[in-house]
Amino acid sequence: MSPQTRPTGPLSDSGVSVVVEWAVEISVDYLLYGANIVISFTVIYLLTTTSTHMTRGQIGLLFSTIFMLLVSTLYVALNTAFILIQLPLFAINPPDIISSRTRIDIAVIYVQRLNFIACDLIAVWRAWILYPRNLVAKIVLILCMIGSFAGIFVRAGLGTEEALREVGDTGGPLEMLEQTLPLLITNLVSTSMIAYKAW
Structure with a gap:
């Protein structure tokens, strides 16, 4: 090992606690998002298959359900990206x-x-x-x-x-x-x- 190379060790206690906090946050986000997907797809299925002619109220509910599912998907993706983009900060020379x-x-x-x-x-x-x-x-x-x-x-x-x-x-x-x-x-x-x- 050259004298200029610094040895890498395990994460500090504060680094470990931050990574654990991120893992818990992502886990909870995806757990709630999974429940949201199940409920949203159930509503979409029931609205599209129960009648041959949808009323304006059913169409409004269908589009609002799809919109809220898309917003939830975007939120979970952005929150995950926000956490993952910070992982390189634990490197010796962070970008x-x-x-x-x-x-x-x-x-x-x-x-x-x-x-x-x-x-x-x-x-x-x-x-x-x-x-x-x-x-x-x-x-x-x-x-x-x-x-x-x-x-x-x-x-x-x-x-x-x-x-x-x-x-x-x-x-x-x-x-x-x-x-x-x-x-x-x-x-x-x-x-x-x-x-x-x-x-």
Whole structure:
């Protein structure tokens, strides 16, 4: 062995804990994604085979199911790529992957929030069709969705800024309220309207 070659040893304790954390994160992501695939394909199968003529509601549900499955697939793929691209950082001479890691991190931020919007859109759509001629109900639902879009994109913009500045802070509980509170209010309002109609 030449004197310039440094011997490589096992990973440090912190490196091992990071790799274990990544493995657990990927495992949980794919476990939940597998359940999502089973449910989505069951819904797609039932919607396409139960009747010869699909209603507009069934077509909307079919496209929203496909859209949410595609978003989930993209999220799992990007999250896995984000983890795998960081593995070379444990090398003795790690490559410069900051720009790639930042781009993937920003894509994950937006794809994750697309799923939140899709869930809220489905809840609002279900309430919308139950109140076909009620202008007040439709205005309330539109205002709720505007609030959800605003909360999602404000939080996504702040997350993008943090990723570009390489700040590891994802925001505390109060900072996350700008995203979660409008989504929660939209879900509560639309679910309450559906429950009222069912009652």
